Amino acid sequence: MTAIITARGLVKRYGERIVVRGVDIEIPARCCFGVLGPNGAGKTTTLRMLLGQSPMDDGALDVFGLPIRTHGRDIRARTGVVPQTDNLDPDFTVVENLRIYARYFGIGGKTLAERIPALLEFAGLTDRADAGINTLSGGMKRRLIIARALVNDPELVVLDEPTTGLDPQARHMIWGRLRALRAAGKTLLLTTHYMEEAERLCDELVVMDDGRILERGTPAALIRRHVEPEVLELQGEADKARATLAPLPNGRFEAVADTYYYYTHDARAAIKQLEGQAAISFLHRPANLEDVFLKLTGRDLRD
Amino acid sequence: MTELSHLLPRLRHAAFAVWRRNALVFRKFLTPSLFINFGEPFIYLLGLGYGLGMFIGNMMNMPYLTFLASGILASAAMNTASFEAMYSVYTRMVPQRTYDAILATPLEIEDVLAGEWLWSATKSLISAAGILAVAGVLGAVDGWRALWTLPVIFLIGLSFAGIGLIMSALARGYDFFNYYMTLVLTPMFILSGVFYPVTSLPLPLQTIVQVLPLTHAVELVRPLMAGLPLSNVALHVAVLTAYALSGFAIAVLLTRRRLLV
Ligand SMILES: Nc1ncnc2c1ncn2[C@@H]1O[C@H](COP(=O)(O)OP(=O)(O)O)[C@@H](O)[C@H]1O
Ligand SMILES: [Mg+2]
Numbered sequence: 001m002t003a004i005i006t007a008r009g010l011v012k013r014y015g016e017r018i019v020v021r022g023v024d025i026e027i028p029a030r031c032c033f034g035v036l037g038p039n040g041a042g043k044t045t046t047l048r049m050l051l052g053q054s055p056m057d058d059g060a061l062d063v064f065g066l067p068i069r070t071h072g073r074d075i076r077a078r079t080g081v082v083p084q085t086d087n088l089d090p091d092f093t094v095v096e097n098l099r100i101y102a103r104y105f106g107i108g109g110k111t112l113a114e115r116i117p118a119l120l121e122f123a124g125l126t127d128r129a130d131a132g133i134n135t136l137s138g139g140m141k142r143r144l145i146i147a148r149a150l151v152n153d154p155e156l157v158v159l160d161e162p163t164t165g166l167d168p169q170a171r172h173m174i175w176g177r178l179r180a181l182r183a184a185g186k187t188l189l190l191t192t193h194y195m196e197e198a199e200r201l202c203d204e205l206v207v208m209d210d211g212r213i214l215e216r217g218t219p220a221a222l223i224r225r226h227v228e229p230e231v232l233e234l235q236g237e238a239d240k241a242r243a244t245l246a247p248l249p250n251g252r253f254e255a256v257a258d259t260y261y262y263y264t265h266d267a268r269a270a271i272k273q274l275e276g277q278a279a280i281s282f283l284h285r286p287a288n289l290e291d292v293f294l295k296l297t298g299r300d301l302r303d
Numbered sequence: 304m305t306e307l308s309h310l311l312p313r314l315r316h317a318a319f320a321v322w323r324r325n326a327l328v329f330r331k332f333l334t335p336s337l338f339i340n341f342g343e344p345f346i347y348l349l350g351l352g353y354g355l356g357m358f359i360g361n362m363m364n365m366p367y368l369t370f371l372a373s374g375i376l377a378s379a380a381m382n383t384a385s386f387e388a389m390y391s392v393y394t395r396m397v398p399q400r401t402y403d404a405i406l407a408t409p410l411e412i413e414d415v416l417a418g419e420w421l422w423s424a425t426k427s428l429i430s431a432a433g434i435l436a437v438a439g440v441l442g443a444v445d446g447w448r449a450l451w452t453l454p455v456i457f458l459i460g461l462s463f464a465g466i467g468l469i470m471s472a473l474a475r476g477y478d479f480f481n482y483y484m485t486l487v488l489t490p491m492f493i494l495s496g497v498f499y500p501v502t503s504l505p506l507p508l509q510t511i512v513q514v515l516p517l518t519h520a521v522e523l524v525r526p527l528m529a530g531l532p533l534s535n536v537a538l539h540v541a542v543l544t545a546y547a548l549s550g551f552a553i554a555v556l557l558t559r560r561r562l563l564v
Contacts, residue, residue, distance in 0.1 A: 014564070051407060053406055053407070053563070054563065054564060055563060072411070073409040073411065074409075076407060076408060076409050077408075077409045079407075081407035083403060083404070083407065085400060085403075086400075087399070087400035087401065087403045087404040088404075089324075089399070089401055089404070090399060091328045091331070092327075092328075096327075100324050100327070101404070101408070103320040103323060103324070104317070104320045104321075104405055104408035104409070104410055105408055105409060106316065106317070106320075106409075152408075
């Protein structure tokens with residue numbers, strides 16, 4: 001499979017601060033690739049470099065086999081972008097936003113006239129076509145921005161935190177749309193700090209923190225590599241829980257705020273021990289990306 | 304040198320997508336836009352032209368109404384282009400993030416600014432055409448030759464839009480524009496020969512106003528409206544062109560530094 005994006009040793013500095021420190025990424029065609037990282041990890045900065053919107057301080061970067069330094073326009077012509085912050089044009093209606101944006105790609109006339117109804121349909125906004133932007137809900141705006149990113153029928157769609165700030169219904173709706181794009185053969189690159197999102201959507205991902213890539217692989221491989229398959233989330237008298245489970249072999253404790261996590265390859269023995277304890281409540285679940293993420297990026301709070 | 308030639312406006316087709324966007328918004332909000340653009344010059348023309356004209360009679364071999372109307376025409380071009388290149392451009396660049404959206408398409412900063420620059424001058428042209436029509440009805444225009452003011456108005460618009468775009472690139476908020484208006488535009492409006500000939504200013508001031516673009520704008524527009532012979536055309540056009548091109552080039556440089564981080 002050919003790589004759509006090949007980045008080697010990307011570096012970005014702001015004054016004295018280095019915010020991207022030698023990032024290597026290779027994204028195969030027709031794949032949904034995730035960049036998972038806490039706030040401030042350098043995700044947006046990396047995406048901006050990929051689009052030629054932010055000059056890189058070091059490294060080599062090819063998109064569609066074209067170097068970004070000389071081919072920014074050509075690359076952007078074949079890419080759709082969903083930015084982290086809404087930037088729909090408030091002077092225009094829903095359908096006008098699509099039309100005006102298409103013009104920036106030099107698309108108009110019959111091509112556009114054919115594309116618009118399909119895009120409105122895709123965004124679930126057909127009956128809101130003539131509505132003003134300010135009358136739309138957060139989820140509708142996001143869907144419109146995704147539709148807008150498709151006006152040029154791009155090969156690559158870059159989405160920066162596409163569902164941040166949305167309620168669960170709106171989020172599920174967006175996930176459905178993204179899976180449809182993936183099925184239609186587009187390459188997707190998305191950043192997120194929602195583990196569930198990465199796990200559901202991404203074929204492959206990197207975990208990024210503090211400008212570096214800490215890990216890469218498929219969600220399942222990352223979980224296998226870093227954490228035991230079963231987890232008990234414990235609440236209540238922590239010391240008692242620890243005392244109860246400590247004698248069992250091959251278990252591992254982690255604490256985040258007021259919750260304890262007990263990681264193990266086989267939780268049966270632990271569950272038996274805990275069932276007698278009224279002071280401790282617990283939840284038994286399979287390990288997920290969140291566990292990997294917490295292990296890799298540490299447990300301190302970010303904002 | 305290669306860097307310099309890179310800065311000269313390269314008008315790609317893409318710039319017209321930005322121009323077109325603005326034109327569509329303008330058409331949508333036509334009534335309020337026209338009201339703002341015509342209202343003030345119209346009051347000046349009626350109030351000062353008739354009021355003062357009664358006492359003054361002729362000025363520089365033309366009725367005062369014609370003298371004033373030509374000055375108002377040039378200064379309306381200045382104000383319209385300046386406002387568009389400052390308040391409207393800044394609104395799209397910062398709070399509205401319209402440029403962030405546009406810069407994710409094939410367009411680059413110079414395309415966006417070229418579109419804004421041409422649009423600001425177009426808007427000058429629209430308001431000037433309206434004022435010219437009113438002046439014609441009031442009898443302040445000497446014949447069809449006055450239509451030659453329109454290309455001049457477009458050039459005046461480009462000059463002031465160039466400077467306005469620089470202000471937008473530098474602004475950290477709308478207040479910043481108040482300084483430019485109070486310290487630069489208003490003095491220019493008063494001193495550049497809109498209301499009286501610059502020759503009536505003290506000599507040192509006369510020298511200073513010779514470097515101001517509005518002075519040259521008025522010098523071109525006035526004889527065209529009054530049906531009098533033009534003088535120093537090349538100089539006036541050169542000064543306005545220099546402001547237009549250098550303003551645009553500096554604005555591109557500063558906006559790149561601001562947005563391309
Ligand atoms: N224009 C800028 N000037 C200075 N620092 C910046 C700028 N843009 C981003 N940063 C800093 O770079 C770091 C990475 O930011 P960003 O890429 O937005 O992170 P993420 O998208 O992962 O939350 C942050 O610490 C942020 O404060
Ligand atoms: Mg971000």
